[in-house]
Every structure is written in C-alpha cells, then in structure tokens.
Amino acid sequence: MESYAALLRGIMPTNPNMRNEKLRGVLEGLGFDKVASVLTSGNLVFRTGDDPADLEDRIQEALAAELGIPGGTIIRSHRVLRELLDRDPFDGLPHERGSYLTVTFFKHEMREADLSSFDDDPLTRVIGYDRDARAFLTVIDNSTGATPDFMARLEKTYGKDITTRTWLTVQRVVKKMES
Known part of the structure; x- marks a missing residue:
C-alpha cells in the first residue's frame, strides 16, 4: 500500500458538496484506506495498492459523478512530496x-x-x-x-x-x- 495526496483544484469549502466530509466520502467509496483531509481547500491523503497511473482520472470521475465537482485532480505520492x-x-x-x-x-x-x-x-x-x-x-x-x-x-x-x-x-x- 502506498500513500498519496490528492490535490483538488477549485475547491470552495462554502459549497456544501465541497466540504471535507463529502470529499473524503468519495475517496472512501473508491476503496482507499486511511483517507484524511488537510485543511479545507481540497487536500486529501489516502493509501491504496491500486495502480497509480489511473488514480487522477478515477478520482476526478468520481468527484464529478457524485458531487458535481468539475475541477482537476492532481496526485503525488508520499515519496515524491517527501523528496521535494x-x-x-x-x-x-x-x-x-x-x-x-x-x-x-x-x-x-x-x-x-x-x-x-x-x-x-x-x-x-x-x-x-x-x-x-x-x-x-x-x-x-x-x-x-x-x-x-x-x-x-x-x-x-x-x-x-x-x-x-x-x-x-x-x-x-x-x-x-x-x-
């Protein structure tokens, strides 16, 4: 299992569909483990053994389908961010x-x-x-x-x-x- 950060574009916490609990719910629904929010502006961390190549698209598709969030999703692994x-x-x-x-x-x-x-x-x-x-x-x-x-x-x-x-x-x- 690897640890990743999902950095979501265009999140406005005043929008009920963009609140942390709903964002976490989408990632949990995708089967990711240890989903957590960082601040209130679209920073989520999670663990998964899934292929990282399709994580951005899977998360973005789920956010659009479940919450109507059209913005982008950018994923970085813990290793990449730690090294930065x-x-x-x-x-x-x-x-x-x-x-x-x-x-x-x-x-x-x-x-x-x-x-x-x-x-x-x-x-x-x-x-x-x-x-x-x-x-x-x-x-x-x-x-x-x-x-x-x-x-x-x-x-x-x-x-x-x-x-x-x-x-x-x-x-x-x-x-x-x-x-």
Whole structure:
C-alpha cells in the first residue's frame, strides 16, 4: 500500500458538496484506506495498492459523478512530496509577508521554456521547476499592498491542469501522510 495526496483544484469549502466530509466520502467509496483531509481547500491523503497511473482520472470521475465537482485532480505520492521537502528548493526562505512561498503542481510535465513566464512581474520570483515533483516553485512578494495577478496569470499561461499550494500546506500534507 502506498500513500498519496490528492490535490483538488477549485475547491470552495462554502459549497456544501465541497466540504471535507463529502470529499473524503468519495475517496472512501473508491476503496482507499486511511483517507484524511488537510485543511479545507481540497487536500486529501489516502493509501491504496491500486495502480497509480489511473488514480487522477478515477478520482476526478468520481468527484464529478457524485458531487458535481468539475475541477482537476492532481496526485503525488508520499515519496515524491517527501523528496521535494528534503531538497528544500526555497533554501530556507521563510513563508511570510514579502516571501509567500508557492508550489504549483502540474498534471503533466512543464516545458523548460516556461520558466521565463514571470520575468516581467516584479512581484513574482521564479525559483525553478522541480522535474521529479512536476512543480513550479515561486516566491510572491505581497509586502507592497499591490495584489499580484499570480493565479490568473498561472492559468492563462499554463492552462487548467495545475493547482497551487503554499509551501506550508505542502509541509502539512506530508506530515499528515506520515502520521
């Protein structure tokens, strides 16, 4: 049995069909073990011996059929996320005002040329792309009072097969997978 995280796109906890207990129920209904939620924004962990190749599609199909959730599902194994944390791509930067650390997970691999997509944005510092985790790593400067259009720009540039989490959330997800 392997441990996985399902990172769901577009979850709004105010929608009754997107509450943690309903999301967990869908994964439990698929036969997964030790299903648990992390925060209230579509982070679920679970264990399964099933083939990981079709987990994203199976979960997304079940979420759409049972709860009407059309967003995307991105899966990462505990090993992949643990190794990402161990690499410390943010090199010890704190997650605080002025250095809001974000990880954008891609369903498919990102093209190397895409690393320059925020070169003209003074509020976004690109750390790089972690190929093993299929994750785009950035630091957002939110100390100026200006609201960066980071999320809209990510989707416009890379499409909808992505989902973004803070570095702190990724750490919490891994901790939950290890408990």
